[in-house]
Amino acid sequence: MQRKRSRIIPTVMHAARELRRKSTPAEDDLWVALRGQQLGGFQFRRQHPVGPFILDFYCPKKRLCIELDGPIHDQQQERDQARTEALATLKIRVIRFRNEEIFLDLEGVLGRIAAELSHPKP
Secondary structure (H helix, E strand, O other): OOOOOOOOOHHHHHHHHHHHHOOOHHHHHHHHHHHHHOOOOOOOEEEEEEOOEEEEEEEOOOOEEEEEEOHHHHHOHHHHHHHHHHHHHOOOEEEEEEHHHHHHOHHHHHHHHHHHHOOOOO
C-alpha cells in the first residue's frame, strides 16, 4: 500500500531549494545544531515545503515547525499569525525565535526546542 503524499506545488519546491542555497546566518547556525539528529535523535528538515508554505525547519515525527524571524517579521505579524493558524489546521505546531536569540542564546533556543519535542504530537 502506497503512502499518500501531499502535493507539492512546483514553484514552492523551487523556492525552497533557493532558500536552502541562500540561507541566513541564523538559519546556518541553527541548522548546524539540528542536522544529523543531534537534538534528541529527532530528524529535522530545513526549508521544507508544506502546501503553499515553506517551513524554516520541520520535524516530521513531532509535526513541529521552527520559524526564525528577522527584522521583516516586525511588519508582517498578522501574516505570520495567519500562517501559524493555517499550519495548526494541518496539526503542525509552530514555534518562533528571533534571529538574535540564535546568536545570543543558542543553547537556550535548543532547550526550548527540546522541551517542545517532549510534548506529544498534536
